Amino acid sequence: MGKPTGFLEFERKSNVGTSPLERIKNYKEFHTPLPESERRQQASRCMDCGVPFCQNGKPIMGMVSGCPLNNLVPEWNDLLYTNEYEAAAHRLLMTNNFPEFTSRVCPALCEAACTCGLNGNPVSVKENENFIIEFAYNSGLMQPNPPKVRTDKNIAIIGSGPSGLACADQLNKRGHNVTVFEKDDRIGGLLMYGIPNMKLEKQFIDRRVNLMKEEGVKFETNANIGEDVKASKLLNKFDAIVLCCGAGNPRDIKAEGRDANGIYFAVDFLKATTKSLLDSNLQDGNYVSAKDKNVVIIGGGDTGNDCVGTSIRQGCKSVVQLEMMPKLPDSRAENNPWPEWPRVCKTDYGQEEAIAVFGHDPRIYQTTVKEFVKDENGNLKGVKTVMVQFVTDKETGRRVMQEVEGSEKYLDAELVLIAAGFLGPKKYIADAFGVETNQRSNVATEQGKYSTNVEKVFTAGDMHRGQSLVVWAIREGRDAAAEVDEYLMGYTALK
Known part of the structure; x- marks a missing residue:
């Protein structure tokens, strides 16, 4: 432990973020790193406590406490403080294939479990x-290290999101021949098109x-397995196949007027914006624009927040984010x-920006859409909302949602973005390989296992566990x- 009194001497200090009104002018990451000396001070705050919950990654009362990857947090914090950056990078990469991703988009379960936070x-x-990890890249430590010996085993990874990339990276290090197939035009899956550029620059x-x-590792893009490429072709060619296709089936909102023009799933909205940004800096116009529109976002999670931030950058007239659950303390x-x-x-970056631009928090709690209102041409012009509350069903004992009588309101809206979560993977993928699914429509396996009912076919990530975090996808x-x-x-020697 480098500095036993570090947590007493130094207060937490975070990277400085660009002001909301300034950062909405572009789609770039907006935090400036602390000077090296201050970053080392921050690392010295790590207590090397007797029971480091930060690296535990176990559920407590149904919620995971600590890092699911079991990152060796106290060790590399100490090495960072003592100026042993190369050793710190080595310890970090032992458990985490992609720290450059998790250090940008993870909600930091490790910090929530930190003893200093008590x-x-x-x-x-x-x-x-x-x-x-950025020191490791910038100093030349991150050099290609292909395996010295190759096996004769060929493995196909279907999907290039965080689970597919982690699986490919591990198997390649083992010496197997790995090919990653991606249905989109760029590698990255959720990382590339599901997370906005201001959170993770591509x-x-x-x-x-x-x-x-x-x-x-070999990569093939524009390869939609199950539609453009037959699954049987891969089953005949490869010794093992791992399905890492994510949970790409968005939950819909069944309300009157759902067929109105101007209603989109959040994932399609975010993907189109990022693709156009990368293709042409938004000059091609191939995206859904929120400019000068009243925007209503259905869903209060991270994806909904990303839609808030993206809509503001596009120049929306107003933005409202509906959340069915009550406001947390x-x-x-x-x-x-x-x-x-x-x-x-928590007030995330998108909500901070909405407060700065419009003067109020965009979130409305315990509310959902009851009707989408169309004009005479079938275009969306507004939504009727209703407040909801959760009560206990006397027969089943389950908590059920019911409308609050007389709470209906009308909101102007020319654009609605549905960010209500996902219901598992696209069905055609499971059908193409003949793998069974469970009640949640995820690919079924035995508890704690990744092999499916089909010989040599495995699964991992959101396709296996359901919609979750990048850090969990890497673990899977x-x-x-x-x-x-x-x-x-x-x-196996892999861990």
Whole structure:
């Protein structure tokens, strides 16, 4: 432990963010890293506590506490403080294939479980992680390291999101021949088209993919397996196949007027914006524009927040974000003690920007859309909303949602974005390979396993566990790779 009193001497200090009114002028990342000396001070706050919950990654009361990847947080924090950056990068990369992604988009389960957070502010683990991995790239430590010996096993990974990339990276390091198939025109899946550029600039994905290519991983884009390419072709050619196609089936809103023009799923809205940004800096016009429109976003999660930030950058006239659940408390409730995940209200970057531009929080709680209102040409012109409350059903004992009588309101809206979550993978993929699905429409496996009912076909990521975090997708990809390796070789050295 580098500085036993670090957590007493130094307060938490985070990277400075560009002001909301300034950063909405572009789609770039907007945090400026602290100077190196201050970053080392922040690392010195890590207590090296006896039970480091930050790297635990286990569920407590139904919510995961700590990092699902079991990152060696106290170790690389200490190495960062003591100026041993190369060793810190080595320890970081032992458990996490892509720190450059998680240090940008992860909600930092590690920080929520930090012991310093019990009576103060947690260690800035996420930003420390970002400093380490960016140092590794900028100093030339991240060089191609292809395996010295290759096996004769050929593996197909279907999907290039975080789970597919992690699985491919692990299996390639083992010496297998790995080909990643991606249905879109760019590699990255959720990372590329599901997360806006201001949260994860796409050159960081390309940087990692290029490194993987130099290490021997093959990538094929515009390859929609199950539609453009028959599954039987891959089953005949490859020794193992891993389905990592994500949870791409968005949950819809069934309300009167749903067929109105101007209603889109959030994933399609975000993807079109990012693709146009990358293709032409938005000059081609091939995206859904919120400019001068009243925007209503259905869904209060991270995707909904991304839609708020994107709509503001496009120049929307107004933006409202509807959330069915009640507002969470601003601080931990007594029944939500540390080290449980804190169920508290957070104001994310998109909401901060809406407050700066329009003068108020865009979120309206315990509310949903009851009707989409169309004009005479079938175009959306507004929505009728209603407040909802959750009550206990006397017969089943389950909590059910019911409308609050007399709470209907009307909102002007020329654009509605549905960000209500996902219901599992696209059905055609599972059907193409003949794999079974469970009640949640995810690909079915035994508990704790990744092999499906079809010989040599495995699955991982959101397609397996349902909509989740990037860090969980990487965990799944790593674990699936170990199971595939054992299936092919009779044993595995992958962890």
